Amino acid sequence: MNRFFAAIERNWKQGRVSGPLIGGLAILFVILLVSLIGPFFVDPHNAQVGALAPRRPPSAQFLLGTDAQGRDLWTLLVYGTPNTLKMGLIAGIIGVGVGLTLGLIAGAVGGVVDAVIRILSDALLTVPAIAILVIIAGNVDRMTTGIMALVVASLAWMFTARTVRAQVLTIRERSYVEVARVNGQSALSILFAEIMPNLLPYIVASFVGTVGSAILAVIGLEALGLGALEETTLGNTIYWSQQSAAVLRGYWWWWGPPIVVIAAIFLGLFLTSVGFDRFANPRLAGRS
Amino acid sequence: MTGERATSSAGQKPVLVVEDLQVVYETPAGPAKAVDHVSFSLRPGERLGLIGESGSGKTTIATALMRLTRAPGRIVGGKILLDGADVMQMTPTQLRASRLKDIALMPQGAMSSLNPVMQLEGQIIDAIVAHSPKMSRAALDARVDALLAQVGLNPEVRRRYPHELSGGMKQRAVMAIATSMQPKVIVADEPTSALDVVVQRQVMQTLGRLQGGLGAAVVLIGHDMGLIAQFADIVGVMYAGKLVEIGPVSQVIDAPRHPYTRLLIDSLPRIDIKKPLTGIRGLPPHLIDLPPGCGFGPRCPYAFDRCSLETPSMQDVAPAQKAACHLYPRNKSLPPLSARAERAQA
Amino acid sequence: MNRELLKYLATRVGQLLLIVFIAVSVNFAIPRLLPGDPVQTALARLQAGGGAQSIDIQKVAATYRQKYGLDADWFTQYLNYWRDLLHFDLGVSFANFPETVLTKIGNALPWSVGLLTVATLISFSLGSLLGARLAWPTRGRVIKTSVPLLMVLSSIPFYLLAIILVYFFAVVLRILPPAGGVDTTRIWRFDGPTIVDVLRHALLPCLSIVLGNIGFWALGMRSQMVSVLGEDYITFAEAKGLSPQRIFMRYGMRNAMLSQITALALSLGAVVSGAVLVEVVFNYPGLGTLLYVAIRGQDYFVIQGVVLMLIVSLAVLLFAVDLIYPLLDPRIRR
Numbered sequence: 018m019n020r021f022f023a024a025i026e027r028n029w030k031q032g033r034v035s036g037p038l039i040g041g042l043a044i045l046f047v048i049l050l051v052s053l054i055g056p057f058f059v060d061p062h063n064a065q066v067g068a069l070a071p072r073r074p075p076s077a078q079f080l081l082g083t084d085a086q087g088r089d090l091w092t093l094l095v096y097g098t099p100n101t102l103k104m105g106l107i108a109g110i111i112g113v114g115v116g117l118t119l120g121l122i123a124g125a126v127g128g129v130v131d132a133v134i135r136i137l138s139d140a141l142l143t144v145p146a147i148a149i150l151v152i153i154a155g156n157v158d159r160m161t162t163g164i165m166a167l168v169v170a171s172l173a174w175m176f177t178a179r180t181v182r183a184q185v186l187t188i189r190e191r192s193y194v195e196v197a198r199v200n201g202q203s204a205l206s207i208l209f210a211e212i213m214p215n216l217l218p219y220i221v222a223s224f225v226g227t228v229g230s231a232i233l234a235v236i237g238l239e240a241l242g243l244g245a246l247e248e249t250t251l252g253n254t255i256y257w258s259q260q261s262a263a264v265l266r267g268y269w270w271w272w273g274p275p276i277v278v279i280a281a282i283f284l285g286l287f288l289t290s291v292g293f294d295r296f297a298n299p300r301l302a303g304r305s
Numbered sequence: 306m307t308g309e310r311a312t313s314s315a316g317q318k319p320v321l322v323v324e325d326l327q328v329v330y331e332t333p334a335g336p337a338k339a340v341d342h343v344s345f346s347l348r349p350g351e352r353l354g355l356i357g358e359s360g361s362g363k364t365t366i367a368t369a370l371m372r373l374t375r376a377p378g379r380i381v382g383g384k385i386l387l388d389g390a391d392v393m394q395m396t397p398t399q400l401r402a403s404r405l406k407d408i409a410l411m412p413q414g415a416m417s418s419l420n421p422v423m424q425l426e427g428q429i430i431d432a433i434v435a436h437s438p439k440m441s442r443a444a445l446d447a448r449v450d451a452l453l454a455q456v457g458l459n460p461e462v463r464r465r466y467p468h469e470l471s472g473g474m475k476q477r478a479v480m481a482i483a484t485s486m487q488p489k490v491i492v493a494d495e496p497t498s499a500l501d502v503v504v505q506r507q508v509m510q511t512l513g514r515l516q517g518g519l520g521a522a523v524v525l526i527g528h529d530m531g532l533i534a535q536f537a538d539i540v541g542v543m544y545a546g547k548l549v550e551i552g553p554v555s556q557v558i559d560a561p562r563h564p565y566t567r568l569l570i571d572s573l574p575r576i577d578i579k580k581p582l583t584g585i586r587g588l589p590p591h592l593i594d595l596p597p598g599c600g601f602g603p604r605c606p607y608a609f610d611r612c613s614l615e616t617p618s619m620q621d622v623a624p625a626q627k628a629a630c631h632l633y634p635r636n637k638s639l640p641p642l643s644a645r646a647e648r649a650q651a
Numbered sequence: 652m653n654r655e656l657l658k659y660l661a662t663r664v665g666q667l668l669l670i671v672f673i674a675v676s677v678n679f680a681i682p683r684l685l686p687g688d689p690v691q692t693a694l695a696r697l698q699a700g701g702g703a704q705s706i707d708i709q710k711v712a713a714t715y716r717q718k719y720g721l722d723a724d725w726f727t728q729y730l731n732y733w734r735d736l737l738h739f740d741l742g743v744s745f746a747n748f749p750e751t752v753l754t755k756i757g758n759a760l761p762w763s764v765g766l767l768t769v770a771t772l773i774s775f776s777l778g779s780l781l782g783a784r785l786a787w788p789t790r791g792r793v794i795k796t797s798v799p800l801l802m803v804l805s806s807i808p809f810y811l812l813a814i815i816l817v818y819f820f821a822v823v824l825r826i827l828p829p830a831g832g833v834d835t836t837r838i839w840r841f842d843g844p845t846i847v848d849v850l851r852h853a854l855l856p857c858l859s860i861v862l863g864n865i866g867f868w869a870l871g872m873r874s875q876m877v878s879v880l881g882e883d884y885i886t887f888a889e890a891k892g893l894s895p896q897r898i899f900m901r902y903g904m905r906n907a908m909l910s911q912i913t914a915l916a917l918s919l920g921a922v923v924s925g926a927v928l929v930e931v932v933f934n935y936p937g938l939g940t941l942l943y944v945a946i947r948g949q950d951y952f953v954i955q956g957v958v959l960m961l962i963v964s965l966a967v968l969l970f971a972v973d974l975i976y977p978l979l980d981p982r983i984r985r
Binding site: 368371373375376401402403404405406409410412414417418419420421422423431432435436466468479482 | 788882883884886887888889890891892893894897901902905906909979980981982
């Protein structure tokens, strides 16, 4: 344990472990913690329609009040946050996984395959995500959080693919790869031994970014009413509040807390990505 | 192109006086003394060549002379007198006015010193207008043409962008800008590093011609002893941030007084005499962790006990020649290296 | 115009056409890839949901089936689709039969274009200037403390910012209208009061987009400026004795702008998406609200039409940015 702290201190001095990184990770950690252990402390029945007196502002008993359908906001948050996070993480993992594979193939194989992947990813990158997502989501009969994650993932791979491809192309030309090739190492083993380790920082950075945009897309779809309406998510809670004109009627406790949690998630992701940049790129470190 | 010209400058007041200049770089591991108590002076028309390895502080001096030192570097002491005016005391406005007009920089890496999105003429006019705002468009155009012609560039390149110029052309363009306001001092920081020998010669000839025409003093910074020997009147040798020897170029080369200078000259390959290539064993010290005493001590074949205790200061070792070494004034010149020490250097 | 420039233009035009082609095809393919007959499903849902009783569903179904030849094979359908598109026939709105999709889009488009253009111009320019200023190594504590604020603002999706803004300005303070593009009781006239009304209604939506975006532009520009300021040509510019303002603008920003424009192009998709949602919050009569209402009412052809419109307009915008780029970066021109 001591060695771990010593390593942290050393990296802090170098500027690699910095305020943003720690802050960002801390925020995400707290949110994750609440998501994981929160459900144990809350009565799930409070999240059902008609459970409690509706439209109550925050009180000692119900810290965040209730919505127009008589659901306890705190319970909604506690159940909604992990659902939203889950969708973001699944979409993130799939997106980065697909992106990594396609990027590796494009960079390593080259030629027509590379051209096809590149054109496809560029074309999709420049399309407004909401447009395609609306079409797909609008044609799904029964939406669940799982399907939402898949739908969002379908447009989440491009950035990772692009980044990975660019990196593979650069690394391929580096001398140590040449040396490995000349030495007779098989292409696959070169891939894993030389190229992958150098890709790691980019993969991590892409992951953070992809999760962020996935959650953004999910919330966007939910805002339009295309979400998994039977499940509790942060976006759906806001959607229901909009349907009941909660803003105009002054029920700030309904849409306020979910917004705060969402903002916190994004802030955490953003700080983590800024901090990670400094960690991965020592040239940016030491600049405080 | 030896040092026999410009004797007319003798007896004139110095145009550039540097006294005890100190520049420090703040690093996470501590302050690094990049320039440590360097002093020299230049008369109008004189050419000083500053030579040293990378990291010896030469480029730091170049930027410091115009107070262009970038963070994390900082000038922490010393005086710079430019034609009598105290540069360290100047206000930002005065400083900006003196740059280019009194002292001009030809930076290292002229390739990247031109704004990629501006045409050449725009960058020249920029400089002129900053100092003579009232010039008419016609006068400016004429001046640009004249400047380009002076450095041997076809006036039609004025509308080109930097990426459309070759390396040598960019170097000349930078020279044109540097001489546009007829400065009294030109600081040329490794003006030929990225060029091939033919272009190098052309550039140096142009520089010499321009400088002669202006009667300006030149501080030429480089690591190529041959180039400096050909161009400079006075040579200053830098090591680990300090000036270790300074004097008229032919004198220093024929009879170097500082061990480092001697080893440096010895390491130059020669066409006329066949001898094994030698270097200087060891590495330059970290500027943060300087050893006590003489900075060159650990690598010096003449070192004795005093060298690791006391830092030597500059003293006269010959007419117009100074060196910072504990061998003086006990000795008149460098004793011959013992055969064992010579072999140790190879 | 020299050959290289022509080649560049040709490539870009080609890319534009390719993207439009892919987008249209995707738009065509996806509903048909999912199980069920798209028109029938839409109509059935409409019927079940009790929507649009003013039309004879079967009659509409029959018309469409015949027109689009939905009994025919995919390829014929595809060709028909293209044929209709080239005649600007995007179908008919179920909810407002017989109003065509094209008409509805035509009514909504100016509102969206106006809002998005103004909001993006403001946030991009202000954000870039602010970001560049932040990179300049001089004093300015007020500006320095705005960095955390910017980071927080850029973390919140515009759509959520919009909700917060509506609450504060329209509900709590009551100084701005909470919804709509213009006061519905007003008679449309091109005069002062109408314009003021339009502006008042546009203020909050515009503000949401500006606040949500400005942080992103500022922080991006700051990091661009920081790398530009480390370049040799900045040192030389200082050595020439140029004023700090001149160096900031002509040597600093002018170069940092290049990457900013690229970033603008890459992020336009996200900006458009966000703006669509902002319109929904404000019920602003643009493409966003049109899309939303169509989704609620399962107005199938309107949805398809709007989506297509979004994709195509974005492609055109990107094309425009690509055209601007050579004007800014002389290195591209060769």
